[in-house]
Amino acid sequence: MSFAEVMGAYTGMITSKALQERQRQDVIRALSKDRLGPEDLLALLSPAAGAMLEDLARRAAEITLRHFGRAVQLFTPLYVSDFCANRCVYCGFNADRNGPRRQLSLEEVRVEAERIAATGLRQVLVLTGDARPKAPPEFLEQVLAVLREFFPSLLLEVYALTQGEYARMIDAGAEGLVIYQETYDPEQYDRMHPSGPKRDYAFRLDAPERACHAGMRWVGLSALYGLGDWRTDAFCAALHARWLQDHFPGAEISLSLPRMRPHAAGWQPEQPVSDRDLTQILLAQRLFLPRAAITLSTRESPRLRENLLPLGVTRLSAGVSTSVGGHGADQSGTPQFEVADDRSVSEIAAMLREKGYQPVFKDWQPLDQVTP
Amino acid sequence: MGDDLFEIGGERLGSRLFTGTGKYGDDAVIPDVCAASGSEVITVALRRVDFQAATGNVMEHIPKTMRLLPNTSGARTADEAVRIARLAKAMGCGNWIKIEVIADNNHLLPDGYATVRATGILAAEGFVVLPYVNADLYVARDLVSAGAAAVMPLGAPIGTNRGLQTKEMIRILIEEIDLPIIVDAGLGRPSHACEAMEMGADGVLVNTAIATAADPVSMARAFGEAVRAGRRGFLAGHGAQRLKADASSPLTGFLEGDGS
Numbered sequence: 001m002s003f004a005e006v007m008g009a010y011t012g013m014i015t016s017k018a019l020q021e022r023q024r025q026d027v028i029r030a031l032s033k034d035r036l037g038p039e040d041l042l043a044l045l046s047p048a049a050g051a052m053l054e055d056l057a058r059r060a061a062e063i064t065l066r067h068f069g070r071a072v073q074l075f076t077p078l079y080v081s082d083f084c085a086n087r088c089v090y091c092g093f094n095a096d097r098n099g100p101r102r103q104l105s106l107e108e109v110r111v112e113a114e115r116i117a118a119t120g121l122r123q124v125l126v127l128t129g130d131a132r133p134k135a136p137p138e139f140l141e142q143v144l145a146v147l148r149e150f151f152p153s154l155l156l157e158v159y160a161l162t163q164g165e166y167a168r169m170i171d172a173g174a175e176g177l178v179i180y181q182e183t184y185d186p187e188q189y190d191r192m193h194p195s196g197p198k199r200d201y202a203f204r205l206d207a208p209e210r211a212c213h214a215g216m217r218w219v220g221l222s223a224l225y226g227l228g229d230w231r232t233d234a235f236c237a238a239l240h241a242r243w244l245q246d247h248f249p250g251a252e253i254s255l256s257l258p259r260m261r262p263h264a265a266g267w268q269p270e271q272p273v274s275d276r277d278l279t280q281i282l283l284a285q286r287l288f289l290p291r292a293a294i295t296l297s298t299r300e301s302p303r304l305r306e307n308l309l310p311l312g313v314t315r316l317s318a319g320v321s322t323s324v325g326g327h328g329a330d331q332s333g334t335p336q337f338e339v340a341d342d343r344s345v346s347e348i349a350a351m352l353r354e355k356g357y358q359p360v361f362k363d364w365q366p367l368d369q370v371t372p
Numbered sequence: 373m374g375d376d377l378f379e380i381g382g383e384r385l386g387s388r389l390f391t392g393t394g395k396y397g398d399d400a401v402i403p404d405v406c407a408a409s410g411s412e413v414i415t416v417a418l419r420r421v422d423f424q425a426a427t428g429n430v431m432e433h434i435p436k437t438m439r440l441l442p443n444t445s446g447a448r449t450a451d452e453a454v455r456i457a458r459l460a461k462a463m464g465c466g467n468w469i470k471i472e473v474i475a476d477n478n479h480l481l482p483d484g485y486a487t488v489r490a491t492g493i494l495a496a497e498g499f500v501v502l503p504y505v506n507a508d509l510y511v512a513r514d515l516v517s518a519g520a521a522a523v524m525p526l527g528a529p530i531g532t533n534r535g536l537q538t539k540e541m542i543r544i545l546i547e548e549i550d551l552p553i554i555v556d557a558g559l560g561r562p563s564h565a566c567e568a569m570e571m572g573a574d575g576v577l578v579n580t581a582i583a584t585a586a587d588p589v590s591m592a593r594a595f596g597e598a599v600r601a602g603r604r605g606f607l608a609g610h611g612a613q614r615l616k617a618d619a620s621s622p623l624t625g626f627l628e629g630d631g632s
Binding site: 065067069070071120122152217246249250251252253291353356357358360362363364365367 | 394395396397398399419420421422425446448452455456459475476477478480531532533580583584
């Protein structure tokens with residue numbers, strides 16, 4: 001059974017009515033458990049839990065400290081291509097957007113890598129738009145080969161691949177991938193993706209599973225909060241992560257908290273997510289998945305990032321540019337979204353130390369590169 | 373207590389508390405933790421060590437007097453553990469290695485089969501192998517056969533601070549296995565460590581409980597004292613336990629010395 005089939009079983013459970021019915025007692029019961037079930041997750045995402053965020057926060061902070069200590073992994077995205085064949089209404093890379101497009105040459109990738117490596121970062125997330133003909137798997141393999149010289153840990157955030165292609169990426173040096181379902185509501189997904197290969201909801205939904213089958217060590221997933229109902233999307237993303245944890249215990253499954261940000265296409269979220277809502281998502285997901293790494297990107301302001309840190313966040317991006325060539329090779333790319341926290345790597349590391357956290361730059365190394 | 377040394381891999385150790393390097397807010401506190409705890413052995417996850425980084429590396433904070441115990445955290449298979457161990461040795465971390473093979477990220481429980489296999493390979497190569505395992509008699513016996521230098525059973529799953537949940541199984545290992553038994557993982561309070569030592573464990577390894585304490589140095593000192601107290605209690609020999617109270621004025625005392 002795939003996760004898509006499992007999701008079908010919850011269709012009736014994740015209605016707004018089901019959420020509204022959850023009471024304070026349901027939340028208290030969930031807070032008293034070690035292993036939470038889907039019913040508990042629903043309670044923690046309900047309006048009733050929204051009135052009890054301090055209780056959730058205290059428990060989430062305790063769990064996070066116990067499992068992760070005061071270590072926070074730092075990484076940065078590296079955009080290598082912004083060509084895109086999709087017309088996602090919410091994205092700055094939308095194929096309808098006029099203006100120049102950029103794809104880095106391998107020499108430019110090297111320049112970007114040198115600049116990033118000089119900041120001390122040791123993990124990089126490689127991003128492209130969804131234009132397979134422009135940035136095919138062969139191109140990704142070449143990019144990974146260049147980056148392997150500089151970084152022990154490489155993650156991919158690219159279009160959905162087949163299982164065989166994920167295996168190729170592993171061979172090329174990718175430790176993991178990040179892929180967002182954007183919204184788990186199939187109807188809303190259709191509206192948000194009017195054309196392009198990304199329109200295939202099912203193929204994207206199964207991508208993390210294919211990556212795990214291929215042997216990927218680290219798989220990150222999420223919704224893009226603001227596209228659909230955030231409570232439903234947070235519920236499905238957490239359930240998706242739990243399903244993958246249960247079926248692929250050897251893989252490390254992680255979550256992210258991306259929220260819609262301003263971008264070139266100018267689309268505004270139909271269902272805005274407030275800071276308080278985002279906090280509730282973090283707390284509910286942390287309590288449901290105590291050992292999952294949770295990432296908070298520079299989409300969020302410095303103040304919010306710092307305040308959410310002790311509540312369950314274990315990974316932060318730093319020194320971020322969301323445009324191709326943004327680390328120094330060339331500045332002509334259009335940003336995918338506006339960065340709200342533009343602090344440098346050293347500034348983020350200093351902030352962490354000042355708050356009693358340890359910035360972690362390296363946490364793994366592919367062993368096929370080891371020649372003792 | 374002064375001569376109460378124990379030996380691993382031909383090396384005599386004065387402290388029976390092993391410490392760790394993970395989860396600290398600032399690695400700079402590690403020297404003070406080592407000093408306060410009295411520990412002589414410290415484990416470090418090779419996956420976190422960046423040998424190419426000039427600064428900001430955990431290794432620069434480990435006192436030179438400490439015996440380094442690199443671990444294979446992150447390994448999912450015996451093969452990965454072996455590779456990490458060889459890397460550690462090649463990087464100058466010595467020939468002690470703590471084998472951790474964990475293929476279940478949900479509970480972080482060690483894979484006994486793979487651990488035995490990695491232990492056999494590495495012991496044959498001359499490593500002093502300290503395997504982290506479930507408290508399982510059969511696995512422990514296989515580790516003895518494979519050449520382990522000690523057995524490190526978990527008290528409770530990693531990072532849970534739940535204490536000696538596997539107490540009865542550890543008691544059996546202490547009785548049956550002729551290698552040092554070092555209780556690893558799950559010890560959350562000094563009293564947990566003390567209890568393990570009172571039972572007759574040869575040592576304990578504590579990381580999370582110290583690293584995540586509000587005052588890690590003070591907690592390290594508390595664990596050091598607890599381990600010494602527990603060991604002293606074990607060596608002193610516990611009084612016999614009875615099912616019923618042993619009244620100091622027995623009701624049948626009048627029968628004693630009755631010459632009739």
